[in-house]
Amino acid sequence: MARTTGSDGGRTEAAIREAAISLIARYGYEAVSMRQLAAEVGVQAAALYRYFPTKEDLLFTLMREHMEGLLAAWDAARLATADPRARLAAFVRNHIRFHVERRHSTHVSNMELRSLSRDNLTQILRLRTSYEKELRQILRDGAEAGVFVIDDVGLTAIAIIQMITGVIVWFRPDERLSVEEVAETYLSMTMRLTGAEMPREVQHVHAHA
Amino acid sequence: MARTTGSDGGRTEAAIREAAISLIARYGYEAVSMRQLAAEVGVQAAALYRYFPTKEDLLFTLMREHMEGLLAAWDAARLATADPRARLAAFVRNHIRFHVERRHSTHVSNMELRSLSRDNLTQILRLRTSYEKELRQILRDGAEAGVFVIDDVGLTAIAIIQMITGVIVWFRPDERLSVEEVAETYLSMTMRLTGAEMPREVQHVHAHA
Incomplete structure (x- = not known):
């Protein structure tokens, strides 16, 4: 199924936000790493930094x-x-x-x-x-x-x-x-x-x- | 100055509690390590585990x-x-x-x-x-x-x-x-x-x- 880059990007960004909110609520901001968040979303850490430097x-x-x-x-x-x-x-x-x-x-x-x-x-x-x-x-x-x-x-x-x-x-x-x-x-x-x-x-x- | 082991122990335990409350309030429980807490109190990590396993x-x-x-x-x-x-x-x-x-x-x-x-x-x-x-x-x-x-x-x-x-x-x-x-x-x-x-x-x- 073909997807535009735009909508993929939107989905990824939404998935990052959602996972971040739930991980931070559970463990606290200091305890959550970008690596852990990337793993939760199923993307490379580098992809994360594209959305959030x-x-x-x-x-x-x-x-x-x-x-x-x-x-x-x-x-x-x-x-x-x-x-x-x-x-x-x-x-x-x-x-x-x-x-x-x-x-x-x-x-x-x-x-x-x-x-x-x-x-x-x-x-x-x-x-x-x-x-x-x-x-x-x-x-x-x-x-x-x-x-x-x-x-x-x-x-x-x-x-x-x-x-x-x-x-x-x-x-x-x-x-x-x-x-x-x-x-x-x-x-x-x-x-x-x-x-x-x-x-x-x-x-x-x-x-x- | 001579101190009894008991009062030293009491002071150490109180210092651990106080430092723990302030570190956990600041960074969250998950982000605070026993090692970091020991450093804050100025004792070895092993001493910490004596009070709190x-x-x-x-x-x-x-x-x-x-x-x-x-x-x-x-x-x-x-x-x-x-x-x-x-x-x-x-x-x-x-x-x-x-x-x-x-x-x-x-x-x-x-x-x-x-x-x-x-x-x-x-x-x-x-x-x-x-x-x-x-x-x-x-x-x-x-x-x-x-x-x-x-x-x-x-x-x-x-x-x-x-x-x-x-x-x-x-x-x-x-x-x-x-x-x-x-x-x-x-x-x-x-x-x-x-x-x-x-x-x-x-x-x-x-x-x-």
Whole structure:
């Protein structure tokens, strides 16, 4: 079967990313060698270096794409409404859905900040900050509108993100709960945490989504 | 200066633990060798094996002691009162204080479950479960007494633990906030999350603690 070089290359690159995410999540970045990764993918180490000149390029690419993917997913999920409660609900649902589908990648992104050089770390932290800023804005708008009770917008944003990201540590979609059920439970905890009553419209929108 | 073998041994063992926690937190368990650890402590690798016959023995000891320390700290901090809100407050304050003082150890304990053999993993998970059970009992008592609003006791316990453990990711005690201030902010978020009003007595007890 004839394949174009382009699509072969695309497949190889995708296979490298996938194998890298799973090996790094399992053993940690420092313990995984390019040689081991090449063997896992079934290519020569030289082929690997064609796509990723250094091991850190590979890690940085994985972490950057994770954050860009998250920002893109949020861009698609965000609502036009001004209601901070509906916006918070959209944020929590999108965040949980995105991360549950990318457990290993989330794990790598959270664990391996320690392994980035200063410049790459700065770039990743900038992406994280711009994502957190979205949540901070929702919380600030809600506090100003009097629908949220918030002592410290920054700490509350971090607390919510850590609470809802934590889902990936224990949750497997094939167990007693679906992703949607877990997201709804975490959403109602988030709503209480921010001192908000879950508005009926928000529940309604979701039930028909 | 004469030293007894016993105290020398104690010092060496403590130095091994400390170096191991910091190396594993930085590079990950798989990437750290016993040889590297011995060099860091300034002893021969053979000396290391006298205290810890295998690398996994060392990891398991670190993780077991972390959890036993946490359970002991909670045992000392728990209140005799029946008030679920005061008990929850004591739990959150103890948890944050314990983990902020042991950032690297917490990091290792959360990250390296993946590196334990099945039997050791089972033992660590049993300790974690008995700790989480303490929180679940407080939540259940509060829900039954009508002071907490909780949809799912198990999920709420996990959510609270992940939220308050997350403090160690960003918090450094020498920055704009003290451990106590951070603990109070997280406590008021926890109280709202569980649908509880922070009782005046609990605030009062703390102000004079």
